[in-house]
Amino acid sequence: MNTQTTAGLEDIKLGTRRKGVKDSRIINSHKHAQDSEGADDVNQLFPIVHDWAWEFYRTTCKNSWFPYDVGMVRDIAQWPTLTDDERGILERTLGFLSTADSLVANNLVLGIYSNITSPECRLFLLRQAFEEAVHMESYSYIVQSLGLDEAKIFNMYREIKSMADKANWSVKFTRILSDPKFSTGTLENDQKLLRDLIAFYLVFEGIFFYVGFVQVLSLGRRNLMPGACEQIQYIFRDESLHLNFGVDLVNQIIKECPELWTEEFQAEIREIIKEGVALEYAYAEDTMPRPILGLNKEMFKDYLQYIGNRRLKQIGLDEEWPGASNPFPWMSELIDLKKEKNFFETRVTEYQTGSALDWDDES
Numbered sequence: 539m540n541t542q543t544t545a546g547l548e549d550i551k552l553g554t555r556r557k558g559v560k561d562s563r564i565i566n567s568h569k570h571a572q573d574s575e576g577a578d579d580v581n582q583l584f585p586i587v588h589d590w591a592w593e594f595y596r597t598t599c600k601n602s603w604f605p606y607d608v609g610m611v612r613d614i615a616q617w618p619t620l621t622d623d624e625r626g627i628l629e630r631t632l633g634f635l636s637t638a639d640s641l642v643a644n645n646l647v648l649g650i651y652s653n654i655t656s657p658e659c660r661l662f663l664l665r666q667a668f669e670e671a672v673h674m675e676s677y678s679y680i681v682q683s684l685g686l687d688e689a690k691i692f693n694m695y696r697e698i699k700s701m702a703d704k705a706n707w708s709v710k711f712t713r714i715l716s717d718p719k720f721s722t723g724t725l726e727n728d729q730k731l732l733r734d735l736i737a738f739y740l741v742f743e744g745i746f747f748y749v750g751f752v753q754v755l756s757l758g759r760r761n762l763m764p765g766a767c768e769q770i771q772y773i774f775r776d777e778s779l780h781l782n783f784g785v786d787l788v789n790q791i792i793k794e795c796p797e798l799w800t801e802e803f804q805a806e807i808r809e810i811i812k813e814g815v816a817l818e819y820a821y822a823e824d825t826m827p828r829p830i831l832g833l834n835k836e837m838f839k840d841y842l843q844y845i846g847n848r849r850l851k852q853i854g855l856d857e858e859w860p861g862a863s864n865p866f867p868w869m870s871e872l873i874d875l876k877k878e879k880n881f882f883e884t885r886v887t888e889y890q891t892g893s894a895l896d897w898d899d900e901s
């Protein structure tokens with residue numbers, strides 16, 4: 539097999555061995571099924587090898603929701619009554635997240651997808667890409683409902699340094715994978731892919747969204763901007779699943795390819811997570827020059843270090859900030875929409891069919 543061919547685009551050859559359960563790996567399936575071309579066929583979903591990825595896919599599908607089902611009438615009435623600082627944090631959050639979801643989608647489609655050789659993982663990536671599109675639609679719906687200055691909001695990530703720094707930090711990882719000459723199969727390149735997955739799933743979706751989520755959901759806890767907050771709550775739930783899928787994806791790759799997880803590489807990953815915490819704290823300082831809604835910068839320092847510790851532990855690394863505590867324990871409860879059904883006193887559509895969410899941790 540030509541190892542340069544993108545998985546799934548090889549010639550279809552007659553008479554090759556059928557795919558077996560041992561033929562599917564998260565990356566480089568073709569390298570582990572060399573005895574018979576085609577046995578690693580990424581176009582065949584069954585037999586499913588990575589059951590957890592299939593379960594994540596099924597759960598995300600049960601969480602389907604649509605922005606235009608959420609009423610914005612109360613938000614429109616409340617918007618002029620908010621303080622400048624309150625309006626500012628919603629505008630900044632919309633500004634960052636509306637473009638951040640595009641950066642995540644770009645990374646999925648242009649960087650990750652072609653390099654993942656587990657079909658059930660690819661299935662989740664397709665679903666995730668759709669959800670990022672829904673999120674972009676949601677931010678635009680809020681911006682338009684409130685009659686906000688679209689050019690101001692959507693250009694923020696190019697005009698406000700703390701946002702541009704986060705965006706630029708992430709784009710460099712996508713750029714490496716989207717190079718047409720890039721392919722996995724060497725230690726160096728497999729580590730490049732793993733580095734991107736950790737940067738996007740654990741840092742971008744697992745740290746860079748959290749200051750904005752806390753700020754906006756704090757408005758909701760005071761019964762302010764209920765429609766916007768309800769949508770952010772759905773997005774928070776989606777993002778928590780993306781993060782948890784990413785954690786399992788990374789850990790499965792490390793399990794299948796332990797040679798990638800060298801001490802030197804672990805030290806580098808630690809630095810990547812520390813950079814993520816520092817960038818998000820700079821964003822918190824920038825968006826909150828004064829305390830607001832019972833929040834202040836120092837609380838976010840604690841919170842981001844607490845989250846940074848969690849991200850390290852989720853991939854088997856030691857904590858960086860011993861003793862960091864979580865000043866916002868209510869955040870984890872907000873993911874469970876059944877429990878918090880009337881949290882914002884809105885007409886909440888549960889948007890969860892079938893069995894309850896299955897969380898192994900809060901995010």
Ligand SMILES: [Fe+2]
Nearest residue numbers: 639669670673
């Ligand atoms: Fe998203």
Ligand SMILES: [Fe+2]
Nearest residue numbers: 642743777780
């Ligand atoms: Fe996401």
